[in-house]
Amino acid sequence: MTDESEKVGSVSQSRYEQIVAELRDVVEQQTRGQFTIGDRALEIEPMRQRGGPVGETEWTVEESLARLADDIGLSVATVKTTRWVASRWPKEHRQPKIASYTVHRSLANIEDDAERFAAVLVLPEGKPRWTTDDANRRVGQQVETPVTPQEKATAIHSLAQDEEVAAAVTTDFLKRPQVAAKVSAEDKVRVVEEFTRDETVATTAATTLLRRPDVAFAWFATTPRSSRCGCGPAIAYLSTARADGSKAPSGQSHGRGLGPDRGPDHEVVLGL
Structure with missing residues (x-):
């Protein structure tokens, strides 16, 4: 099969690889840029322990970061996040060539410093760099593309927080005998008890x-x-x-x- 026939979307495989190489450089630059924003926000307002001294200034942390956000055209939430992520990743431990800023942000949730710094160096099996799902999986957060049954169940539970979605999903499941067959008798009893709280349904x-x-x-x-x-x-x-x-x-x-x-x-x- 020729390279031209092995297309990715509308481009050939070779062109796709060129695009990937180009965009990896862009992502690396963006990662460094995000960390730069966080570093400067940290310089203006260093991280403090809760209840610690504020220092001799008329500005509160909120006011300082809000002014910075306005002056550079970002939201306060973005500036706060970059500041926190930068505080979790000292410059010598950042790995922009194998992990995007988004991956660093996810792995920043690992509490122990030594564990966090070591974790980013251990690439997911068979992969040359981290993906966002791999990072979220590492810290136990919901992934965008669920693979395991547990991840798929978590995704369903997340969507089913909306009552209309939950009702539609439940109705669909109850119409599938192969799904109902896998439910334990005890859980089936609980479902029946819940539905029959309605007198008409119970009758x-x-x-x-x-x-x-x-x-x-x-x-x-x-x-x-x-x-x-x-x-x-x-x-x-x-x-x-x-x-x-x-x-x-x-x-x-x-x-x-x-x-x-x-x-x-x-x-x-x-x-x-």
Whole structure:
């Protein structure tokens, strides 16, 4: 296969590699630029311990950084972030050739200095430089392109914080038998309990379940008569249904015999 046929998007493989080389230089320059902004912000307002002395100045940290942000055309949040990242990466430990500023920012979350400085030197397996996902994975943050089941679950949970998204996802999952089959019986019970908090749903679900002879006979065999209030339709159904699912002959009903050695409290009274 020729180089021209191995395209990446609209460009040939060789042209793509030229673009990558060019942009890596750009990213390296941007990384150094971001660190320069952070260094200068640190020079104006060094990092201080909480509750530490502020120093002899009329300016607060917020005011100084806000003025700097305005004067260079950046947001205060950006200036604060670059200042913090620069404080986490002394110049001698920065690695702009193998890690972008974004990667340095993610790895800056490693608390221990020695661990952080060593971590950036250990490249992800089989890769010549860090990716943002690799860095986020290293510090336990959400990745942009999930790979493992846990990462995919985290991505779904993040999206499902929106109630409309959560409802749509749940509806889709419940329509997929292969997904439901992997859910434990205990979790399925919890789902049913949650949905049946709505009285209409509970009534519909109970009626549907009790029309299944195997379920209904098991329920009546273990539920005291005093707890069967409002189950008239199901009891009427049972009066003509056998445990094996077949219908009893016309006029024949099952008032007793739902299980061995059942006392009066487990008697089925038709019409309840």
